[in-house]
Amino acid sequence: QVSYLSMAEQRETPLLKETENYYYENCPGCKVDRRKAQDPNPPYIHFSFIFAVALAAALPVSSIFPFLYNMVRDFHIAKREEDVSFYAGFEGSSYMVGRTLTAVLWGVIADRYGRKPVMLISTLGIVIFNTLFGFSTNYWMAMATRFCIGALCGILGPIRAYCTEVCRREHQALGLAMVTSAWGIGLVIGPALGGYLAEPAIYYPTVFSPDSIFGRFPYLLVSLVISAIGLVVTGLCFWLPETLHNHSDHAKIQDEPHDIEDVAISTLDDDQKKESAGGTAPSWLAILKNWPYMSTLIGFCVFQLHDMAYTEIFSLWTVTPRSLGGVGLTSADVGQALAVSGVGLLLCQVLIYPTLEKYFGPIIIARVGAVLSIALLSSYPFIAKLSGVVLTVLIDLASTLKNVLAVSIQTGYFLLQNRAVTQQQRGSASG
Numbered sequence: 001q002v003s004y005l006s007m008a009e010q011r012e013t014p015l016l017k018e019t020e021n022y023y024y025e026n027c028p029g030c031k032v033d034r035r036k037a038q039d040p041n042p043p044y045i046h047f048s049f050i051f052a053v054a055l056a057a058a059l060p061v062s063s064i065f066p067f068l069y070n071m072v073r074d075f076h077i078a079k080r081e082e083d084v085s086f087y088a089g090f091e092g093s094s095y096m097v098g099r100t101l102t103a104v105l106w107g108v109i110a111d112r113y114g115r116k117p118v119m120l121i122s123t124l125g126i127v128i129f130n131t132l133f134g135f136s137t138n139y140w141m142a143m144a145t146r147f148c149i150g151a152l153c154g155i156l157g158p159i160r161a162y163c164t165e166v167c168r169r170e171h172q173a174l175g176l177a178m179v180t181s182a183w184g185i186g187l188v189i190g191p192a193l194g195g196y197l198a199e200p201a202i203y204y205p206t207v208f209s210p211d212s213i214f215g216r217f218p219y220l221l222v223s224l225v226i227s228a229i230g231l232v233v234t235g236l237c238f239w240l241p242e243t244l245h246n247h248s249d250h251a252k253i254q255d256e257p258h259d260i261e262d263v264a265i266s267t268l269d270d271d272q273k274k275e276s277a278g279g280t281a282p283s284w285l286a287i288l289k290n291w292p293y294m295s296t297l298i299g300f301c302v303f304q305l306h307d308m309a310y311t312e313i314f315s316l317w318t319v320t321p322r323s324l325g326g327v328g329l330t331s332a333d334v335g336q337a338l339a340v341s342g343v344g345l346l347l348c349q350v351l352i353y354p355t356l357e358k359y360f361g362p363i364i365i366a367r368v369g370a371v372l373s374i375a376l377l378s379s380y381p382f383i384a385k386l387s388g389v390v391l392t393v394l395i396d397l398a399s400t401l402k403n404v405l406a407v408s409i410q411t412g413y414f415l416l417q418n419r420a421v422t423q424q425q426r427g428s429a430s431g
Helices: 007-012 028-038 044-062 068-075 081-113 115-134 139-152 156-165 169-197 220-237 260-266 270-278 284-288 291-319 331-378 388-419 423-430
Strands: none
Touching (some): 068 081, 081 139, 115 156, 115 220, 156 169, 156 388, 169 220, 291 331
């Protein structure tokens, strides 16, 4: 008797033959695989921990922007007022310079020694060097500590790999949505913390005396709050299970029949399969020859150029006077727009994106999101011609929609990248 599979069943048919499950007793990755095979539900506790880790890593990135100009001016490094922005640019970018130089290295370390050690080191680095940043007494100390925060924060690549390994295939979109939402919300909350908590002796003299330590170090309070969050998250990391397999016979390990490892391995050539079966970190040549991965990486880089430009310019555009081409909003209005964006981003990514990804897939979502982003950004010059309540409402809506589209595109790219490589490549590829 011949049975015909429906399109949905064909789509779920594994690309490799199903084999009997083998689990190594002392392998942490096998323990996670066994738990996934036995429990079909999303690991909400692990997802919440991952959300906290990504949030803690994002807070130091943008928290200095509200007070960066004043901080550099107070260091008296610039001889003229016009030069303050020049030096502020170097201090602000020192974080990204450090992160750029070490991101791939942390990915390699995560592939060789595990995701969990990298998370612990990164969050602990935030606690130590972000606190030292608050105690900065000169420009060079501030820039050096910011560089160290970025250099030690190799968390984003490994955590993207981790959130797809700790859950079943059908829950990977939700896991990555949690990571991208936390990162986006952190970039929104960070400036709010910096704006409210910087120079407390000036703005809250009844609580913080000008003669206190917060009067001498006006930007210490912001750093301590973020470091405290990082310390709590460091403790949470100890409760996260390791997902990396620590045995050499990885080819025998099979997760559930539709596990992503089967799909990834089926796309590799013979040399890459041998490397995967050997359980060792793959060569860079194997990753560079993986065209499905490289194509998503190129697309992601192009999109990030656009998204980072928008992120940097939006706040400046909204507060710039109308005579200079801006909108002329107050800092409070901009903060409100960012807060609304953060709430909308979290709700859409957690409640809506996983369902859309299930029915349409990450590629279609990314394509539609890119087209809608073009149309949305084209409307900004017309929005700037409005005024009053209508302007404020449309700015809030446009900012929310733009952030939702951007994070949805990012999540789609992350899914495609993770599904194009094996577990032994995932940390390096994400880095």
